[in-house]
Amino acid sequence: MTERIVGARLGYEDSETLSRFLATGGDQGLRRAVLEMRPEEVADEVTTANLLGRGGAGFEAGRKWSMLRKAPRRYLVINGDESEPATFKDHLLVERDPHQLVEGATIAAYAIGASLVVIYLRGEFALGLERVQQAINEAYARNALGRSIFGSSFSVDILLQPGAGAYICGEETSLIESLEGKRGFPRIKPPYFPAVIGLYGEPTIVNNVETVSNLPWIVQHGGAAFKALGEGRSTGTRLFALSGQVQRPGPYEVEMTKITFRDLIYGKEYGQGLHPDRSLIAFIPGGVSAPWFFPENLDIPLGQDEVAKAGSMLGSGSVIVMDDTSCPVRSAWRIARFFARESCGQCTPCREGGAWIDKILRRIEEGEGREADLDLLLDLCDNISPGIKWPPAQTTICVLGPSIPPSVSAAVNHFRDDFLVHIKEGRCPHA
Amino acid sequence: MPDELVSLTFDEHPFQAQKGTKLIDALDAAGIHVPRFCYHPRMSAVGMCRMCLVEVKGPRGVSLQPSCYIDVADGMEVFTESAAVKKAQHGVLEFLLANHPLDCPVCDKGGECPLQDQAFAHGSGETRFVEEKRHYAKPIPISRLIKLDRERCIQCDRCTRFADEIAGEPLIDFAGRGGALRIATFSNVDFDSYFSGNVAQICPVGALTTTPYRFKARPWDLVQSASTCMECDLGCQVSLQSSQNELTRMLGIDSDAINHSWLCDRGRFTTSAVNNLELRVARPRLRDQSRSAEVSWSKALRAAALSIKRTIDERGASAVAIVSGTSLSLETTYAWAKLASDVIRTNAVDGAADLRTDASLLLENPASINQALSASKLVLVNVDPKNELPVMHLRLRAAIRAGLSVIELNTTPTELTPIVDHAIALEPSRLGQAVDEVIAAIGDQVDDVVIVAGSRDRGFGAALNTRVLKDLLERLPGAKVLNGTPHGANAVAVGFTPNAPQVIRSSGGVTPSVSADAIVAGALRGDFGTLIVLDSELTRLGMSEADLEVLGERVTVIALSTFESATTHSAAIVLPLCAFGEEQGSTVNVEWRHLRLGRQVEPLGQARSGWMIAAELASMLGDELGFLTLADVMRDLNQSGGLLAGLGYEYFAESLDGPLFPLSRREEPCAPRILDPMATPGIASVDRQGANFAAGRVVEPTVATGFALDPGKSPQALVSAERGTGDVVRDPDPLAEDEFWLSLVPRLYDVSPSLSANPFLAAWVRDPVLKLSPLQGEQLGLMDGDRCRLIGAATVELGVELTKAFDLSVRSDSRVLVVDGLTPATLSLLENQSWIKVRVEKINGE
Amino acid sequence: MARFSDDMLSRAKELVSLYPDPRSATIPLCHLAQEQDGYVSDEAMAHIAELVGSSAAEVQGTASFYDMLKLEPVGRYVIGVCTNIACMLRGAYEVLEDAEKVLGIPVGGTTEDGLFTLEEVECIAHCDHAPAAQVNYRYFGPLDDESFRSLIARLRDGELDDEVPPHGTLIRVRREAPPAIPMTEIDRERAGDQE
C-alpha cells in the first residue's frame, strides 16, 4: 500500500466526523499556516511540492497562485462540480472527509489572501453538501473560520454553493458564471483567465477539491516531503477512480508514477482484474474526454507526462475499463450523447456537431448506419477539433467541444470492423 | 494611447491598425471580409457563432481564433485564406445549416439572408445531414410586433444582447442548454419594449420578424432610399423601403453621429400608419354648417385664402394664428414661416408648441449628440430621453456604461435615474437649491460640460425652463447645450416660434411673439378669426373635444393634416398633407444637423407638400414666396445669413451624415455610415441590403455652393427671445397640507393621430396614471390599481400605479405628484399654467 | 404554485445577503423554491427576479439551463437512473428498462399517483456502485431488477423517509455562522498586505 495523503482518513467508518478529524491530525496544517507561516511561505511550500491541479488540466497550483493579478479583492473558488463521467474522487472526499476540504480551502485562502471562499459543489451531491455545510458550521464554531482564525490576524468566510445539474459548470469560467447567477456559458480565454478577471471581474483562483485537500498534509509535512513522492512533474499521490468492467471498481490512492495501468486494473489491492473469461479491449485513462488506450498501453505508469507522451491524459483521474462483452460503438455513442446533452450550446460546432454525431452513432448502433457515416463522423470531428490530435486544437470557446472527437475517432479508427458489422449486418458482434 | 498604431500582416501583406481595434474591424478596413453572424459592431463581442475564425500566429504556433473577439496586436500574423480557415468556416456553416429549415422560399429573410448568402457562396450544395431536424412550435408571437420562429434561430445572441446590453430590458433571453438552447420571453410575458423592432433588424436569419412586415414583400422587389425618421427630432437615419408604391418597412442605418443603427418602434413602424388609408386625409374638404364635403384643391385654397384675408381685413393680421406641435419638414416650416411673416404678417405663430424654453440659449453654444455623450459631465434638464427621444436613451445608456458621468435634473425619475451619477429633484420650492446641487455635482470638471435642455414636464412652463437653464449657463459659462425637446427643431432653426431668436431668419418680416399656449387660449376666447393648424391635433395642445366645438363657432379653423383627428373632424377647411415618405425634403435635428428626407411613394390621393400649399396660398393672397421647387426654398435659406446660412442638398453624400449648423462654428470629423442595416453579417447581403440608394429616389443636388461659409455670411450674434416665454417666474406660494405640485410627463405612446392610425401601435396607447412610489402610496392611502380623483385646474379621474423604482429615486419628502401620460384630460389639469397645485382623493369602489 | 412563504422569504433574504452580488443567490433561491413547491414555479421565478435584481426572463434563462431545476411539477420522488459509460458497462440500460416496467411509465414520465418521476441521467459519480441511481439526489447502487423493485417498495412504504426527503429538499443542514464579514472590512485588511 502506498502512502496515503488525501485518503488517509477514508479507512475509518466515521471519517466525516469532527472528532475523527481532530483525532487524526485535523487543523494542524491550518494552525501552522496561520500562526507560524507567512502567506508566501505557504505558497512556497506548495510550489516546492509541485502539486499539480487535480481537476483535469493538471496545472501547477503554486504557479497558478503566482499568476493572481494584484488587486485588493481576490476570490478563491473550490471546484467540486465533479461531473466527468466515471470520476468520483471528489464525491468521496466531500462526503467522507469534508473537514479536510474546509481546512485545505482555508489554507489556500490564507496563502493567496482571498477575500472570500466559495465551495461550489455539484448539486446532486446532497449528502456531500450537508456534510460540508456541517463541517463549515463546526469550523466557525471552533474559530477555524471567520474572524481572526485561531487568534491570528487572518479572517475569511466560506460559502457553500450548490450547483444545479450541468456538467459544463465544472469548467472554471462557466462555474464562475453560474456562481454569478447566470447560465453556465464558459467565457472566452484568452485574453482573460480567472486569475486576472474572474468572479465579479476580480482576480480569482479556481482549485479542485482534491487539489486543496492535499494542502493540510503539505503544510504539515512540507512541500519537499510531497515532492519526494512520485517522480518528475508528477509528485505526491492521487486518487484514481477505477470503474467499468473490473472485479473491484473503486477509488484508489496511489503514489504517482509508481504503478502502471496494468497494476491498477489487475493488481490485488486494486481492481483485481476483469471477469474471468473476458479480455480487455480498451480503457480510458482520464475521463471520457481523454483518448482511449488499448491493451498495448497497459504498462504506462500513472504519471501525467507519461500518459501525455502516449497521446492521452490523466485528466480527472478516472480509469474506465471495457472488456470484450462491451460494444465499442455503443460506448462511443454513449459518450458522444453525454457531450451532446451537456454542451452549453453557445458554440456552433459543439452545439450542432455534438448533437449530429450523437444521432449518427445512435443510428449506426441501431443498425441503420451507412458506410459513408464513418468518414462523415471523422470529418465532423475534424470540424470540431481540427486535425483530431492530442492535445486538441479547437474551433470552440472551451474544451468541451474538442472532448467529443477522442472517443469517436478512437472507436471508429480502432474498431472499424465492429462498425462495419453494425452497418452491414445490422447487428452487434458483442451482443 | 488611443492613437497608437500597431503593425501586423494579413495574409502576408503588411497593415497598420489602431491599437484596441477588433481584428475583424481591422480586416474589414483592409477590405478583407471574414464571414460572421454573431458579431455586431455596436454590441460587445461574444464570439459564439465561431464563423469568423481566422488563423493567428502566436508564441505557440498558429491557431484558429475568433477575429471578432481578439484585438489587433503588434507583430500579429493573420491568415484568412488558409486551408485550415476555409475548412473551419465551411464546417461551422454546415453545422449551422444542419438543423436549419429549408424554408427559404417562404421565409421573409429569403433574398437578404446572410445565412442563405453564405450557403450559396460556400456551401457544398448538398447536405450530409440526413437526421431529423429540431422541431419547435412556430411562429410564436413574443409581442404584438415580433414573431419568433425558433427553428430558424442560429443562437447568435444578437437579440438577447440587444435587449440586455443596449435597451437595458432583458425581457428576452436564452432558455435551455446545448441543442435545446432557444430564445424565450418569460412564460410568455410580452417582449414589451419601445425598441423591440431592432431585434428583427439585427437577426441574421428569419427567426425574428416583425408582424407588420411579415409576408409583405420580397427583398428583391424593394426599392429604398435614405431618409430621416420624423417621429421625433433626434433624426435617426433610416433606409425607407417600398414595394409597388407602398411603404413596406423602415430599417435603421448606422449613423455614427446619431442612431448607431437603432430605431424605436414608434419610428420604425410609422409606415403602418402611412399605409392606413382609412385614417388618412386624402382630399381637401370644406365644412358647411355641420356637413363636410370634399372639394377641389382650388376651391379649398380659395376658401382658406378668403378666410385669412377676411380676418386680416376685419380684425388685423394678428388675428390670424398659426400653430404646430409636430415635426414638419424644414422646407414646409420655412415656407410657412415666410408666409406668416412676409405675406400674412402675423405675430401669432408658433411652430414649436412643445418647446417651452428660450431657444436662443439652445443655439448660443450648441453641442452635437456625440459631444454630449463624450462630455466630462452631461447635465439632463427636464428631459426624459426614453419617452421623448427614444434612441437617445439607448445612446446614453451605452455612453454611461462606457463611463459618461451624468447629472439628472428632473421633476420625475426616468429610466436613466438608477444609472446616472447624480439625480437631483426639481421642485418649485427648491429651484435655486437644485441648481446649486448640479454645480456641486459637477465639481471642478467644468471644462467640457454639456447640458441637454428639454421641456418634458408640462407642469413646468417656459419661464421656469428658461430660468433654470439660464441659471445653469451663468454658473457654467463654457457649457454647450443640446436641445432636448422632441419637436420643433425646424421651427427654431427658421425662427418660426416666438421662443426662437428673431434674427435667425433675416426676411425682415413680422416676428412671432405669441406662444402656442397663448394662441390656444386666445382662440378659445375668440381672439382670432382664423386658426391654421399645421399637422397637429388641438387636443394635444390643451383643448378638449368640447372646446373644439365651441372653437368652431368663433374661429375658422384651417387644418393641414396627414391623418384624421378630432381637429380635422371639426375644422372648417381641411387640406391633405403628404405623409412621411411621400415627399422629398430635409430636416434639422436636435443638434441642428441637416438631414435628408426621402420620397419613396406617391402621395396619397391629392395630398400635397406643406411648402407648396404655403406657396399657393401666398399667391392667392396676392403675393409670392418665390418657391416653385424645393431648391428655391433651399436657396432662400442658404442666403438667409441665419442659422442655416450655407444650407444645401449637396452635402448629402450617400455615406455621410449631413452637416451641423451653423456651418462656420461646427467642425467635426466625417464618420462614414455603415449602410448595411444588418451590420454586415454576410457577403452578398452587404450589397443587397447595404441600402443601394441608387435604387431609390434620391434628392438631386441643385444648389452648388461649397461646404464653407463665406465670411460675409457668418451668423450674427443671436438675440435672446425673452418675449416668447410669456409667464414670469414667481416664488410659489407654499403648499397647503393636502396639496401637491403636479408633474405631468409625456410617454412615447401618448395618444396622437398617427398612433391612432397605426394598427400595430394603437394598442400600446394606455390610459394615463397617477404614478406613486410605494411610500407615497402609503402616505396617501392609495394602492396599486386604485382609482383616484385629481383636482387641479380641472378634476380628472385616474388609475393609480405604484412604482418600486420611484422609491429609490423620489425624495421621501417629495411634494410632487406624477401624472404619467398626456391626454386632453390630463392637460386640462394644467390650463396652461406652471406649477399647478393639486389635491388627490381616493374613489371608493363603485 | 406560489411566491415564497414568509418563512422561506426570510431564508431567501438571508441567502441573498451572503453574497457580494445578490444575483449570485439565483441558483440557491431556485433550490429554495423547489424545496417549497417541489419545482420552480413561474411565480417563484418572478419573485426570485425581484429579490436578486434580475428580470424574470433572466431567472428563467438560468433556471432552464440546469437539469436539477424543474420548471414543471414532478413526482415526490425523482428517480434518476444513470446510464453513462461506467453504469452502462455494468447493465444500466437493463435497470432503466426494468424501472419503466416497474413504475409503468416511460423515461420522463410521472406516475399517476404523483409519487415517482423517472429520468435517465448522466454520471452521478457513484460509479464504484454501478449501475447506480439517485432518488431526490440520494444515491443507491449497485442495482439490479430485484434491488430496484425493493427500493421502490421501501420508498412507497415510507421506510426511507429519513434518508430521502421529498423532491426539492437538498441541504437539510442550515448555515450556522456569524454574519458574513463585510467585504469592506476584508478589503481594508487585504489592502494592507498588498504593499
Ligand SMILES: Cc1cc2nc3c(=O)[nH]c(=O)nc-3n(C[C@H](O)[C@H](O)[C@H](O)COP(=O)(O)O)c2cc1C
Ligand atoms: C468541460 C470541463 C469540465 C470540467 N469539469 C471539472 C470538474 O468537474 N471539476 C474540476 O475540478 N475541474 C473541472 N474542469 C477543470 C477546471 O476548468 C479547472 O481547470 C480546475 O477546476 C482547476 O483546478 P485545479 O487546478 O485544482 O485542477 C473542467 C474543465 C472542462 C473544460
Ligand code: SF4
Ligand atoms: S465548446 Fe461547447 S460547452 Fe464549451 S463553450 Fe462552446 S458550446 Fe459551450
Ligand code: FES
Ligand atoms: S464568433 Fe465572431 S462573428 Fe460570431
